[in-house]
Amino acid sequence: MSSKPLNRILHVDGDSFFASCEIALNKDLTGRPVWVGGGRRGDGIVIAANKHAKKFGVKTGMACFEAARICPRGVLCKPHYDEYRRLSQEMFRVLEEYSPTLVPTPIDEGFLDFTTMDHTVWRNTAAADYVKEISDRIWREVKIPVSAGLASSSRLAKLATDVAKPGFLEIKPGEEKDFLKNRSVRELSGIAKNRQRSLAALGAMTFGHVANLPSTLLKQKFGIWGQQLWLFANGRWNEPLMLEVKDRTTISSSTTLPYDEPDYEAALTFALSEATRMTGQLRREQLQLRELSLTIRFNDFSEVSGSHRFQHAQFQNSIINTTLEGIFRDIMTAQLRPVRQIRIAMWNLARLDTQPTLWGRTDAERWGALDDATHKLQEQLGKTPLMTGAQLALQKLDGVHKNPKAKCPFVPQREMVKKLWGTDADPLANKSDWDKRLAKVSKQGQFRH
Numbered sequence: 001m002s003s004k005p006l007n008r009i010l011h012v013d014g015d016s017f018f019a020s021c022e023i024a025l026n027k028d029l030t031g032r033p034v035w036v037g038g039g040r041r042g043d044g045i046v047i048a049a050n051k052h053a054k055k056f057g058v059k060t061g062m063a064c065f066e067a068a069r070i071c072p073r074g075v076l077c078k079p080h081y082d083e084y085r086r087l088s089q090e091m092f093r094v095l096e097e098y099s100p101t102l103v104p105t106p107i108d109e110g111f112l113d114f115t116t117m118d119h120t121v122w123r124n125t126a127a128a129d130y131v132k133e134i135s136d137r138i139w140r141e142v143k144i145p146v147s148a149g150l151a152s153s154s155r156l157a158k159l160a161t162d163v164a165k166p167g168f169l170e171i172k173p174g175e176e177k178d179f180l181k182n183r184s185v186r187e188l189s190g191i192a193k194n195r196q197r198s199l200a201a202l203g204a205m206t207f208g209h210v211a212n213l214p215s216t217l218l219k220q221k222f223g224i225w226g227q228q229l230w231l232f233a234n235g236r237w238n239e240p241l242m243l244e245v246k247d248r249t250t251i252s253s254s255t256t257l258p259y260d261e262p263d264y265e266a267a268l269t270f271a272l273s274e275a276t277r278m279t280g281q282l283r284r285e286q287l288q289l290r291e292l293s294l295t296i297r298f299n300d301f302s303e304v305s306g307s308h309r310f311q312h313a314q315f316q317n318s319i320i321n322t323t324l325e326g327i328f329r330d331i332m333t334a335q336l337r338p339v340r341q342i343r344i345a346m347w348n349l350a351r352l353d354t355q356p357t358l359w360g361r362t363d364a365e366r367w368g369a370l371d372d373a374t375h376k377l378q379e380q381l382g383k384t385p386l387m388t389g390a391q392l393a394l395q396k397l398d399g400v401h402k403n404p405k406a407k408c409p410f411v412p413q414r415e416m417v418k419k420l421w422g423t424d425a426d427p428l429a430n431k432s433d434w435d436k437r438l439a440k441v442s443k444q445g446q447f448r449h
């Protein structure tokens with residue numbers, strides 16, 4: 001039997017990331033209860049709260065006015081997503097020095113492959129010391145506190161982090177089953193509600209229960225997933241870390257306007273400009289859409305919505321915007337109330353091949369070249385030197401609506417990877433690259449205690 005090395009995977013996760021970023025950006029907030037809230041005038045919900053605020057009972061998802069009521073001395077911060085992205089990138093820059101393989105996930109979590117570290121880097125160091133060095137350095141250089149978990153798979157490492165928070169927890173080889181025994185299956189990241197219910201129907205509330213079920217039953221009920229879950233619950237799920245950059249399946253945008261907009265033409269212009277931005281983003285990721293939906297929320301929180309399914313996948317602004325305008329006029333005809341929020345979703349995505357073809361230039365290819373050029377110019381000039389008609393109209397319309405930004409701070413993994421390494425191909429696809437990176441990490445590992 002060949003002896004495969006046991007996988008050791010470290011999960012690192014920023015503590016109350018958005019709130020920690022606010023404190024990193026403003027030292028006066030240190031030690032105070034802090035939460036980040038959405039909405040225009042502090043009338044939204046809490047997006048993140050630090051540990052001091054949590055002590056008062058402030059929770060994610062709570063209304064900001066409720067948070068202010070139970071914690072009157074706390075500080076409400078407006079989100080600064082661009083800064084969060086910058087700090088996230090700085091955090092990953094530090095992390096990537098500590099393992100040849102780093103898988104970043106949006107926006108404050110990452111997985112590091114520690115599988116061969118005990119032979120190559122650690123020798124005289126315990127995992128806990130190495131992780132402490134990493135988190136200390138992130139604290140020193142980025143001012144973000146992080147927690148971490150080390151285990152035999154990324155799923156288990158994430159679970160360990162959740163348990164350790166704030167701090168570090170290692171689940172040593174052989175301890176997996178014991179660690180999981182009394183933990184609820186709900187703690188598994190990404191487990192769907194219906195699967196939880198089906199497991200509960202089998203009497204399996206904890207991983208211990210799952211481990212005692214016959215594996216054939218789980219396979220019969222849930223297929224491959226059931227088999228994996230059984231192995232996981234028995235501490236036998238040993239999964240190597242791989243950088244897998246998946247295409248996104250949807251893109252959406254939700255924007256609360258700076259004030260309730262009574263002018264529907266202005267709201268439409270805003271929606272078109274946002275759709276243009278989203279379509280451009282999809283094209284940059286070489287994707288196109290088959291379905292599109294628009295939801296308008298009014299100032300009394302009632303909503304109307306409509307959607308459209310294209311016969312063929314689309315990538316051109318002219319076609320998508322014409323359809324969006326049609327939906328908008330359709331759902332708004334009988335309305336009178338001012339618009340509070342605009343939500344657009346594009347899904348049922350298909351690949352868009354913008355690579356040059358042998359048979360001359362296709363439309364998609366020309367659009368791809370145009371998008372690339374536009375994007376490069378915008379990155380170089382840092383502003384919006386190139387505008388579509390809708391964006392120009394928007395800028396003329398009103399200074400407040402100018403330059404609309406996506407509210408969602410989550411960059412797809414594909415983009416994060418590109419930003420870190422300048423390519424979305426696996427940076428370690430070459431064996432020699434891996435050796436080089438490992439040598440670099442080794443050097444980094446020779447720290448003193």
Ligand SMILES: [Mg+2]
Nearest residue numbers: 013014017108
């Ligand atoms: Mg976090």
